[in-house]
Each structure stands twice: as structure tokens, then as C-alpha cells.
Ligand code: E4P
């Protein structure tokens with residue numbers, strides 16, 4: 001940490017701060033300037049008191065961090081990217097192969113999830129998505145089929161072999177959802193539910209961590225840090241759009257987050273174009289952008305009849321459009337040396 005003193009701060013004020021710095025476990029190194037002095041505080045900011053509280057001392061102008069607040073997710077000191085094994089290592093996310101997770105927003109019936117699973121598999125998806133526990137804005141809207149929905153997902157996996165990604169909404173449901181899910185999805189609304197992150201991490205299952213609706217990238221990476229800190233390295237970051245002033249789209253898909261997350265961390269990055277814009281007509285374009293930006297995969301909402309979907313119908317594409325999407329990203333994948 002660096003402490004910047006106010007211009008002409010008296011020596012006794014500076015000494016009092018240095019004493020406090022020592023008391024808090026850092027080694028103070030004072031640099032006396034003509035007008036202003038600074039104090040470099042030697043110590044690990046991530047495992048100690050952060051010293052930001054020292055702005056309460058009268059002579060202190062500001063306290064600045066030197067280290068990033070995350071360490072386990074950090075790219076620093078780690079050249080290779082994390083590869084997340086899914087379903088006992090049958091699939092690996094983060095390598096050269098690009099993975100597309102696809103399926104309906106919500107599991108609505110056995111027939112719906114089975115037919116969608118068959119359709120998306122035939123078009124190249126490698127993982128089946130489907131929500132059984134739905135985080136709805138209104139308590140009156142469809143909340144998901146819960147355990148019955150998980151059983152339907154399991155039946156779809158049994159027939160198609162597609163591993164399952166599904167959302168876990170609450171800490172109390174972690175063990176139940178983990179019995180069915182190959183990847184636990186932590187949704188945007190729960191991205192900073194730290195107790196849920198810890199409980200999900202402790203299952204050892206791969207986790208797809210969505211970015212919260214108004215989350216800064218640092219907060220998202222610190223949420224991922226909670227999972228790694230529990231000893232679970234199998235984390236994927238998922239950018240799904242953030243709230244902005246724009247009204248043409250439901251959310252603003254932040255593709256710059258792919259480049260930043262790749263620069264800052266070693267974790268695979270997945271794009272959700274469906275939540276990302278809330279419009280089926282934009283999904284293909286956003287998927288192309290995601291590939292070009294260097295994402296490791298996509299999670300796309302596909303419904304056999306979006307007009308009758310029980311949640312998020314406007315952003316779900318039909319299996320036919322999904323097929324076109326898979327074809328459209330192929331040349332782009334080749335251009336970035338990846339393949340389906
Ligand atoms: C999907 O069903 C999500 O829960 C959904 O995006 C939440 O948004 P809504 O309940 O406002 O439709």
C-alpha cells in the first residue's frame with residue numbers, strides 16, 4: 001500500500017501514521033518530498049489489514065493499493081489457461097476445442113427438453129442447458145419444475161449423452177442440484193451470494209459463474225476467487241450482459257470483458273448472448289463477436305417454440321436458427337485456430 005500525506009503534513013502526524021502501519025503488520029518506508037511525503041508499506045495487502053482505514057488520520061490525503069485484490073484467479077505467474085474437465089473429463093473447456101452449451105431457458109416438460117437436446121446435439125452442441133430452478137423477477141411467474149425438472153434433464157442426458165448445466169439458486173439446494181448437474185450455474189442474480197459460492201465450490205463440481213447485472217469486472221473476479229479459495233479450481237466465467245442506459249437491448253453484452261478476463265485471469269470465458277441482449281434476432285451476431293474476442297464457449301438459449309416459452313421467449317432461438325449459428329461461427333473459429 002502507498003500512503004500519500006497531505007502537503008506539509010507535520011512530522012508528528014507522519015510518525016503517528018508510521019507507528020500505526022507497523023502495528024498493523026506492515027513495514028513503513030518513508031519518502032520525504034519537498035511539499036508532500038509518501039509512505040510505502042511493505043506487506044501482503046491481500047492477507048492483511050488493507051490500511052485504507054488510515055485515511056482517518058489527519059495528515060493522510062489518500063491510501064492506494066499496489067497489489068490486485070485477487071490472487072488465485074490471476075494470470076500473474078501462470079502462463080497456461082485453466083482447462084475445466086466436465087463429466088469426469090469427457091469434455092474439457094478452455095482448450096482448443098470450442099464448446100457450445102445449448103437448450104431452453106427453462107425445462108418445461110420431458111418432451112420439450114428431450115426434443116431440444118436431440119436437436120441441439122444434432123447441430124453440434126456439446127452440453128445441454130436448462131433451468132429447473134428459475135430466478136424470476138416476479139413471484140407470480142414460472143419458477144421452474146425444480147427436482148422434477150432435474151429428473152427430466154437427467155433423462156435427456158441418459159438418451160443423448162450430453163452433460164448438463166443447470167442453475168442452483170439457493171444454498172439449501174446445492175447438494176440436490178449437484179447430484180444431477182455436470183456444471184453448476186451460478187446466475188447473475190446470485191453472483192455475489194458468497195455463502196452460495198462457497199457451498200457450490202465445496203461440491204468440487206465445475207462452476208459457471210455469471211457476471212452480476214451491475215457487477216464490475218473486479219467484483220466478478222473476486223467472486224470467482226471465493227470458489228478457488230475453497231480448493232475448487234474448475235471455474236468458468238460467463239459474461240451475460242450488464243445493465244446500462246440502453247433500451248434497444250435487455251442488457252448490454254460487454255465483449256470487452258472477454259479480453260479483460262483473459263488478460264487478468266487464467267479461467268475459461270463463456271458468453272451468453274441470449275441473456276446478453278434479450279433478443280433472438282441478435283444472438284447470431286453476438287456469438288460471432290464472442291468467437292472473435294477469444295471466448296472459450298457459448299451458452300445459448302434454444303427452444304422448440306420460443307413463442308410458447310414459459311420464460312424468456314423473446315431471446316430464445318429455434319433449433320433451425322441454432323443450426324445456422326453453428327455454421328456461421330465455424331469460419332471464425334478457424335480464423336482464431338479453434339474448432340467445434
Ligand atoms: C430466466 O427465466 C431468468 O430467470 C429470467 O431472465 C429472469 O428474468 P424475468 O423473471 O424478469 O423474466
Ligand code: PEP
Pocket residue numbers: 105131135167186187188189210240272275
Ligand atoms: C439463465 O441462464 O437461465 C439465467 C437466468 O441467466 P442469468 O443469471 O444470466 O440471468
